[in-house]
Amino acid sequence: MALDTFLALVSMWLAFTLRLDTLHWPMGAEWVAYAVAPALAIPIFLQLGLYKAIFRYTGVASILATGRAVALYGVALCPLVWLLFHWEGIPRSLIVLQPLLFLIFVASSRALGWQWIASRTRVRGKPLLIYGAGIAGAQTAAALSGTHDYALVGFIDDDNQKVGRTINGVKVYAYAELANVATHHRVTDILLAVPSATRQRRNQIIERLQSLPVRIRSLPGLADLASGRVTVDDFLDLDLDDLLGREPVTSRPDFLAGALAGRVVMVTGAGGSIGGELCRQIARQTPSTLLLVDHSEYSLYKIHHELEQWALGGGSSMTLVPVLCNVCNLQRLESIYEAYHPQVIYHAAAYKHVPMVESNPGEAVINNVQGTLNLARAALKWGVDSFVLVSTDKAVRPTNVMGATKRIAEQILQSLANCENNPFNEEIPGLSRSDMMTRFSMVRFGNVLGSSGSVVPLFRAQIASGGPVTVTDPEVTRYFMTIPEAVQLVLYAGAMARSGDLFVLDMGAPVRIVDLAKRMITLSGRTVRDQFRPTGDISIAFTGLRAGEKRFEELLIGQNPIPTEHPRIILAREEFVEWPTCSQCVQRLLEAARSGERDAIVNALRTLVPGYIARPAAARPDTLPEQPKAALRDTELSPCSLTNRS
Structure with missing residues (x-):
């Protein structure tokens, strides 16, 4: 206010000086004009809020507000100057000249002050x-x-x-x-x-x-x-696409036209990384009902809350049903099928962390094998249209229990799709192959970036803490794809599938894990510390291959894959065990899993998965306690059918 008072007086003096063409010193009635200028300007500036703004955050807006205030001041000054015309020495041109000069001074003071504060802020x-x-x-x-x-x-x-x-x-x-x-x-x-x-x-x-x-x-x-x-x-x-350094998968909405809209869709493992993204993308296809199935209460709550908020914001009429359920519980699954009659199932529920599964093979077999078998059995009984299994590249010539169990899950669906008659004839007598409407299909792909078990969150945390970044082996390579890309292709494959189809996703060229680590270090503004740069910021430590881990992953077991309508989806033709033999082997595998006998589990896995190579017993640092035979045994297989032994 003191500055504006001073500038009002200076602008009045300069207006007199310019108008009279000589340095001015007020005399007589001219003092009245000097008194009027600040007495009129300050109340107007107060009324318009020029002194209420937090100045450092106003900038240009403050200058515009100043222009409006000075314009009002000029309009108010006009009649007052006319009243002063009767006094000698008050020129009429002051009505225009003094407000213009006042505006220049006041606006300049604001601009210079704001620029000074901004310049001080920048250097910090x-x-x-x-x-x-x-x-x-x-x-x-x-x-x-x-x-x-x-x-x-x-x-x-x-x-x-x-x-x-x-x-x-x-x-x-x-x-x-x-x-x-x-x-x-x-x-x-x-x-x-x-x-x-x-x-x-x-x-x-x-x-x-x-x-x-x-x-x-x-x-x-x-x-x-x-x-x-x-x-x-x-x-x-x-983002993850930048880390991969390649073009992402192109969206093809025509592949999903009518496949999911208005239908009842069920996703198992809905709270996981893949399952959650499946739910998000399926929800955008406007199903009538989306069943979210997971045995983790917190994971199920998170995805249900997220989709509930999304549906409310977008005005979706889709019905969301959160279902707490373990896929090993056949009775619970059948009650879900009976209540909601799902038409499409995406089965993403599985134990997938390789070292964890290697330490607990019995639980992995029960969850990954029996869970898939229970879902397939209920799907046939209740007439589900489409059943899509989310599989993994680790199912190809596996060296770990996780990959072997996923390959068996694939074979169960392949065998059921190839049956001439319903293998569960005690439940639906006389059902022939022509009556088996469920289309069983599988989609196999490699690692996804950004999942709960992905190396990317681990590397980012290690880089943020100053390293080292841990890599198991300098030669380890993996196929990578982002979660949205993989899920999008899973949905496309499910829409085009015929019963028994096994699809493989084209994931591009494999990526060396150590190269990914170096790229992430570099893009974070750090340098890699190695023998060539000993003063670098972050080192890479090699910890050795983990239990059951391969150096190189594969996507195909057989040869001569068949291209499909989508350039990133390949149809694989691979051998599988016919149902009678498959059922006998799975029976023995489940019995071994319930007893906790590791050697029996390994032998049963080898029977169904000839390419499976288990680690030598001496290399295992872990031991598995025996499980009671009564644990988790909702169903067991007889040689040609399933019987309930609960």
Whole structure:
């Protein structure tokens, strides 16, 4: 207020001086004009709230408000000056000249003050460059203007028309200047503000930036930027597609047209990584009812709450049913089938963590084998249209119990799909193959990035804590795909499947785990410490292959896979055991699993999975306590049929 009072007097003096063309000293009635200026301006500024704003956060908005206040001041000054015309020496041109000068002084004082505060704020944060001087880059810069976390030192852009220009006073540099700018300003982070760029373009940019010792981060979508919802916390580490460095799976909604809409769909393992994403993508296909089946109460609560909120926000009329159930409990499954009559089943419930399963083979057999058998049996009894098993590449020539149990689960469905008559004839007498409407199919794929057992969350946590990053073996390679990609292809395969089909997903080229670790370290702005760079930030430690782990994974057992309508889905033709033999072997396997006899479990696994190679007993550091024979035995197999021994 004191400054504005002073500026009102200065602008009045300058207006007199310019109008009279000589340095002015007020005399007589001219003193009245000097008194009127601040006495009129300050109340108007108070009334319009110019002194209530928190100045450091107003900026341009404050200058615009000042313009409106001074305009009102000029309008109010006009009649007062006319009243002063009767006094000698008060020129009429003051009505226009003094408010204009006053506006220039007041607006300049606000602009200089805001710029001074902003410049002090910038030096406190981490030096940041924004790659992309388009709409997203400008909006991001505006979001950063009020924060202490980052100091924006410039934009990087490949458009020559933008290079050398400024955005809100921040210079746009060419890519050729990036290394010098980053070194001079000690830049710690580069933010990718190119949300509309193609995956190929993003990969090119990331490859170019990878040589710099900076952390590369990404933005959310343009819609969030435009809505003002973006904060510094929303600047993300590079997503999983960036880590893979390849084009993601192209969406083909025509493959799902009518396959799920208006139907009753059941997902087992709904609270898991794959099961949860299955539920999300299925929900978008507008089923009439979605049954979420899981034996973990907390996992089931999370996915049910998430989908419930999504349905409320989108106005979906879908019915969501959370079902606490262990797939080993046949009676519970049959009660679910009888109550809701599911038409499509996606079976994702399984024990999948290789070392954990290796330590507890009996539980893995009961869950992965008997659970699949129970679901298939109930599906045949209640006339389910489609049954899709989510399988794994570890089922191919397995060296671990998890892979062997998943291969047996595949064979159970293959055998049932190939039966001439219903093998469960005590339940549905006289059912022939032509009456068996359930289409059993399987979808096999490799590792997914971002799942609960994925290396990516582990590596990120290890990098954040300063390392080391642990890799089992320098030669270990894996096929990788993101969870949404894999689930999308599972849904496509299920929609096109015929009974007995075993699909394999084309996951691109395999990735060395150590290369993935190095890429994540580099993209986080750190350097790898090794024999060539002993002063690097983070080392990579090799811990040795875990129980049952392979160096290389495969996706096919047989040869001559058949292409399908979708370029990323392959139809495999693989041998399997016919049902009578399969039922006998599975019977022995379940008996061994319930007794906890490891050698008996291994022998039974070898009978059904000839390619299975178990670890030597001497190499096992763990022992498995025996389980009582009465545990978890809802069903057992007779040589040609299932009988209930509960």
